Amino acid sequence: MWYFIASVLKKEGTTMGPNNTYTIKKEAMRTLDAISEEYTLLLRDIHDLKAASGPKGWREEEAKELSEMVQRQLYKLQNPHDCKEARMLVVHLARACGFGCIVHKLAYNFILAIGLNRTLVLVKSDMPYHKEGWDAAFLPISRHCPYNSSRETDSIFNTTKKVLHIYENTRDIRLLPFMPRAIPEYLAPRLLRLHGQPFVWWVGQLVKYLMRPQPFLQEDFGVTEKWLGFKRPIVGIHIRRSDKIGYEADFHKVEEYMSHVELYYKHLRKHGPVDKKRIYLATDGRDVHAEMAKKFPEYEVISDKINTKLANEESRYTGPSLRSIIMDIHFLSMTDYLVCTFSSQVCRLAYELMQTQHPDASSWFHSLDDIYYFGEQIDHLQEVLVDHLPQTDAEIELKKGDIIKVAGNHWNGYSKGTNVRTEKKGLYPSFKVKEHKVVSEFVMNDTIRRLNLIRSHYINNNNRFEFNDIRFM
Structure with a gap:
């Protein structure tokens, strides 16, 4: 409203x-x-x-308990007692892309591995930033199971083989019932009560496991925090410029970001005095720092300008650049509020990690463009709460209980989507709907039953059942 x-x-x-x-x-x-x-x-x-x-502190205790439970299960799946007998999912990242893109691809395949009850293994050579691969900055995804180079091909229904190789052009994986935007059934009763965006919480836990820092990186976080003078209250701003503007994202003025920062601090002052208005600035635009200092001198801007320099195209895919992007994501996730563009994988990654540090930080952001999404996700659905009669030709009719396929939020009180019942596409009031949660069973030991369920899902929905690029080894 x-x-x-x-x-x-x-x-x-x-x-x-x-x-x-x-x-x-x-x-x-x-x-x-x-x-x-x-x-x-x-x-x-x-x-x-x-x-x-509820009881004081119950949210903190509940969030901590759920997180610890998930992290233990992920560690157990990734570190089987006998790797020779372990069922593995070996991921090949064929196309190099930015750091946020790589993390989200890994998280996507991590979900697939969990759903098929397999240990995720990453091919080291597919990490573009460093010759040591993922382990150059983070703890090994699997400590016990190295990459298996076997290439024997077999049918998807032959479950006697232990190793599955998955490639970037694998088709139809997103239609599996446990893929994004689903959350695990065993977490749902507690997670739906705790968190405003349960799927974001679930992705945050996967990213948290994947991005467990090496000891030297953890120490670097602490040293850099002191050097920057990072302290609260603080708002994180991620401003994209350089290569993404024009074809992947629109240009947004600094003033657009700062209007939402100022609104946040107005809200904060209602709770008590604010000693200093601070922002953590992450950007690949070399002129943004000077513009910020000129137009908003009342703000304390915390930033590492070296990160900005290394974020430019000519410096990317290097060791120093890897450190810089990790640092920006880390400190953005530690802020009290995010103002950014969700068209950016860096911004979405920071938002996901933010959820792992608080019981519910689902509303601690403002995106200047997209709503939150996860690449290759199933349809984002909303359920209509009250009827709506169109006021203009651009709007669509809603009836209570209708399901809407969401296309986006215009951030003016209206969203855009398709009413599944009428198949009409158009605008509708954002406050007349609620999120439709998707819950699915995860980690089944009976893999044959799982594969038969998948096959039935395709046949019942008249979809062609083909996994041409999946190979059981």
């Missing part, structure tokens, strides 16, 4: 000023400021209500 009102006031109250610049009328600005204050007060009340619900 806040996005809708703010959007209307800015649109209706904007006039053309001198030098072809746009200004907001004083009346509209006063109204916007008043509603903004009401909005921050409402957020404070929600925060206080959430903190008062």
Whole structure:
């Protein structure tokens, strides 16, 4: 509702000023400021209500217990007693891409390994940043099971073979019932009560395991934190420039990011005094630091400008660049609030890791473009809470209980999607829907039954059942 009102006031109250610049009328600005204050007060009340619900500290204890349970299970799956007898999923990353892209590809295949009850093994040579592969910065994904180079091919239904090789162009994997956006059935009762975005929490746990730092990197985190003077309160900002602008993401002015930072600090002041307004700035734009200092001198900007230099195209895929991107993601995930673009894998990765440090940080962000998504995910679904009659030709009809396939959020009070019942595509009020959670059974020991269920899923949905690029070895 806040996005809708703010959007209307800015649109209706904007006039053309001198030098072809746009200004907001004083009346509209006063109204916007008043509603903004009401909005921050409402957020404070929600925060206080959430903190008062249930026994004190139960959320922290529940989040800690669930996380520890998942991490133990992941470690056990990844480190079987006898690797010669272990069932493995060997991942081949055929195409080099950025660090965030690599982590998400690994997380995607990690989910597949969990669903098939297999140990995930990564081919070292496929890591573009360092000759030592993943282990150059993080603890081994599997300490006991090295890469198996066997190439014998067999049918997907022949479960006597122990090793499965999966390649980047493998088809139809995303249609398996346990792939993104599903959460494990055994976690669902507790996780749905605890967290506002259960799937993001689940991905965060997988990424947390994959990105367990080597001892030297953990020490580097501590040294860098002191050197930067990193302290709270602090808002993380990730500003993309360079190679992604124009074809993968739109350009957004610094002011667009900072308007949401200022709104956060307005909200924070309702809880008590703020000693200093701080931001952690991560960017690949070399001029952003100077622009920030000129336009927002009242903010303390914490950043490592070397990271900005190494983020440019000519410096990528090097050891120093790997350290820089890891540092930016780490400190962005440690902030109290994120302002960024979810079209960026770096931003989404920081948001996922943020969930591992708090009971529920699902609302601690603002994206200037996309809603949160995971590459190759199944349809993002929402359930309609109340009826809606279209007010314009661009809107679609909603009836309570309808399921919507979400295309995106326009951040003006409206989202875009397709009503499954009517097959109509268009805009609808964002506040009239809720997230539709997907729950699936994970880690079955009876693999033959699992594969038969997968086959039935394809046949029943009239899909061609082909796994041409999966090879059981």
